[in-house]
Amino acid sequence: MPSIRATPSTSSSAVASRPSAQGAWWQVLAALLWLPQAAVIAWGIEAIHQQADWSALAKACAVFLALGLLRALVDGYGLRRAFAAARAHTQLLRLQALQALALHSPLHPQRPSAGLAASVLNEQADHITPYFARYTTARTKVMVVPLVILVCVFSLSWVAGLVLLVAAPLIPIFMALVGWRAEAASKKHLQDVGNLNQFLLDRLQGLASIRGLGAVAQVAQQLARTAEQLRANTMAVLKIAFLSSAVLELFSALGVALVAVYVGFHLLGQIPFGSWGGTLGLAQALFVLLLAPAFFEPLRELSAVWHDKAAGVAALDALQALQQPGPQLVGTGNGHPDSAASAPKTTAAALTIQDLSFQYSTQSPLVVQAFSAEIGAGERVALWGESGSGKSTVMALIAGLAAPSAGSILIDGQAMDPAYADSLRSGMAWVAQKPHVLAASLVDNIRLGRDIDDAALQQAVQRAALGPVLALRGNTVVGDGGLGLSGGEALRLTLARAAATPGCRLVLADEPTAHLDAETAQFVRQGLLALAARGATLVVATHDPLLAACMDRVLSLDGSQPPIATGLPAAMRSIA
Numbered sequence: 001m002p003s004i005r006a007t008p009s010t011s012s013s014a015v016a017s018r019p020s021a022q023g024a025w026w027q028v029l030a031a032l033l034w035l036p037q038a039a040v041i042a043w044g045i046e047a048i049h050q051q052a053d054w055s056a057l058a059k060a061c062a063v064f065l066a067l068g069l070l071r072a073l074v075d076g077y078g079l080r081r082a083f084a085a086a087r088a089h090t091q092l093l094r095l096q097a098l099q100a101l102a103l104h105s106p107l108h109p110q111r112p113s114a115g116l117a118a119s120v121l122n123e124q125a126d127h128i129t130p131y132f133a134r135y136t137t138a139r140t141k142v143m144v145v146p147l148v149i150l151v152c153v154f155s156l157s158w159v160a161g162l163v164l165l166v167a168a169p170l171i172p173i174f175m176a177l178v179g180w181r182a183e184a185a186s187k188k189h190l191q192d193v194g195n196l197n198q199f200l201l202d203r204l205q206g207l208a209s210i211r212g213l214g215a216v217a218q219v220a221q222q223l224a225r226t227a228e229q230l231r232a233n234t235m236a237v238l239k240i241a242f243l244s245s246a247v248l249e250l251f252s253a254l255g256v257a258l259v260a261v262y263v264g265f266h267l268l269g270q271i272p273f274g275s276w277g278g279t280l281g282l283a284q285a286l287f288v289l290l291l292a293p294a295f296f297e298p299l300r301e302l303s304a305v306w307h308d309k310a311a312g313v314a315a316l317d318a319l320q321a322l323q324q325p326g327p328q329l330v331g332t333g334n335g336h337p338d339s340a341a342s343a344p345k346t347t348a349a350a351l352t353i354q355d356l357s358f359q360y361s362t363q364s365p366l367v368v369q370a371f372s373a374e375i376g377a378g379e380r381v382a383l384w385g386e387s388g389s390g391k392s393t394v395m396a397l398i399a400g401l402a403a404p405s406a407g408s409i410l411i412d413g414q415a416m417d418p419a420y421a422d423s424l425r426s427g428m429a430w431v432a433q434k435p436h437v438l439a440a441s442l443v444d445n446i447r448l449g450r451d452i453d454d455a456a457l458q459q460a461v462q463r464a465a466l467g468p469v470l471a472l473r474g475n476t477v478v479g480d481g482g483l484g485l486s487g488g489e490a491l492r493l494t495l496a497r498a499a500a501t502p503g504c505r506l507v508l509a510d511e512p513t514a515h516l517d518a519e520t521a522q523f524v525r526q527g528l529l530a531l532a533a534r535g536a537t538l539v540v541a542t543h544d545p546l547l548a549a550c551m552d553r554v555l556s557l558d559g560s561q562p563p564i565a566t567g568l569p570a571a572m573r574s575i576a
């Protein structure tokens with residue numbers, strides 16, 4: 001499995017110059033092969049004019065066809081190479097963005113929405129391949145082919161050369177003017193596609209609430225407005241694309257027409273100058289005439305792929321925007337094979353938190369400030385504090401879901417740093433208040449792809465009292481797209497996941513009993529204490545005085561203390 005490691009971000013302008021240049025150069029060679037082909041045509045027509053014998057003409061035809069075949073082969077080969085390199089490069093950029101996203105901490109303040117990220121990675125990134133394969137190739141051709149043709153034309157006629165020289169710069173100037181608008185319109189268009197995806201995903205997820213509150217018509221109107229905006233922007237992009245083509249066609253047609261007029265009048269003797277003192281022969285004049293459209297051809301090609309550039313650059317920027325710097329997961333998916341921490345431990349973990357501080361971004365205030373605590377192996381501790389005092393943040397920092405801004409966390413004396421975070425985290429179980437239920441069977445939802453044998457799984461099912469649910473559901477899919485789970489069943493699933501964690505030495509539970517009825521909350525409290533009783537340290541962030549009363553100790557983040565809990569069931573008191 002490839003490691004998930006953050007890679008330095010790359011600007012779109014830097015990566016734009018990176019696709020394989022070889023494919024482009026093969027295509028440049030193919031375009032230049034038109035010169036000998038044009039020479040053969042010009043020579044052949046002059047031969048017909050001078051009534052040369054047919055065998056010479058047949059040879060000329062054969063050479064022309066052979067050159068044509070060679071040109072097609074070279075062009076096809078170059079095109080394939082350019083596309084293969086562009087596809088590979090796009091995949092690499094996609095993977096880099098995906099890896100950066102996978103390393104985003106859940107505490108990242110600018111995490112992109114799931115809909116936007118999916119749209120950028122799946123749809124928008126597809127625009128990068130044509131940009132690298134077609135636009136950058138066309139750009140290389142524009143820099144070489146017209147120059148070579150200009151030298152050839154100038155060597156025969158300075159007037160024809162001058163016509164091309166004057167007409168050519170007008171095209172890039174107008175293209176650039178149109179191109180700025182095109183790029184802005186493309187960015188807006190891609191942004192709208194992302195917004196629509198985000199809107200759809202969000203509203204589909206909240207469909208039950210929308211129906212329940214009778215807001216379907218309003219949401220449908222909003223959707224229609226967003227779709228209409230996307231339509232208008234798509235049309236704006238197309239208008240600009242047509243405008244740029246029209247500008248180019250106009251100037252290239254004028255350029256070719258002027259050369260044709262000059263060549264025609266020169267051959268008729270009406271314009272005798274312009275050919276370095278002498279007069280152009282029929283073959284030379286035809287050669288110049290045949291080269292004129294070829295001079296503009298790379299520019300026309302560039303215009304045709306101009307939209308690819310606008311869409312490609314916008315997609316590169318969108319990929320870049322997914323990789324916003326911010327809090328990242330500690331660790332990279334690679335354990336430290338030689339470290340003592342990577343050896344499986346069976347004893348409960350001891351925690352040392354020293355002067356822990358955290359801020360979500362350099363502009364935001366410290367939400368945890370110089371917090372220190374010692375938690376002994378096997379101890380059960382409640383983190384207490386007013387709402388917003390930073391309990392969840394401290395829990396996330398202990399789990400290595402983000403690196404502290406200052407201070408340190410030691411687990412059994414081992415710092416939670418990137419080299420050891422993964423192996424330290426493998427001995428932790430996280431009990432969330434609202435677990436995500438995957439679209440998979442109940443068993444797969446407990447396993448989560450971890451290496452858990454059947455006996456351990458059965459034990460976890462029993463401990464979380466999930467047996468009856470499992471008997472009823474069997475292998476049917478639960479979660480998104482499958483049968484649902486009740487709130488209580490989902491919480492049991494969380495406990496089962498924690499109970500099945502191999503070598504679990506530290507249980508972290510974030511508000512595990514919030515908003516639960518008394519009976520379910522009691523079940524969760526019992527479940528947590530049972531997990532700890534199997535030899536794990538337990539840290540809970542809670543507002544629940546009953547849960548706090550079950551712990552050995554309460555650590556307050558803001559000086560507040562839980563009220564004296566009453567009504568703790570007798571069975572619980574015995575575990576506590």
Ligand SMILES: Nc1ncnc2c1ncn2[C@@H]1O[C@H](COP(=O)(O)OP(=O)(O)OP(=O)(O)O)[C@@H](O)[C@H]1O
Binds near residue numbers: 386
């Ligand atoms: N992703 C985030 N980006 C920026 N600030 C955040 C983010 N998450 C939390 N905060 C802020 O950090 C502070 C601490 O939040 P935290 O969730 O850790 O508090 P808490 O004590 O767990 O609160 P509660 O008991 O309400 O769950 C709050 O002021 C909150 O607004």
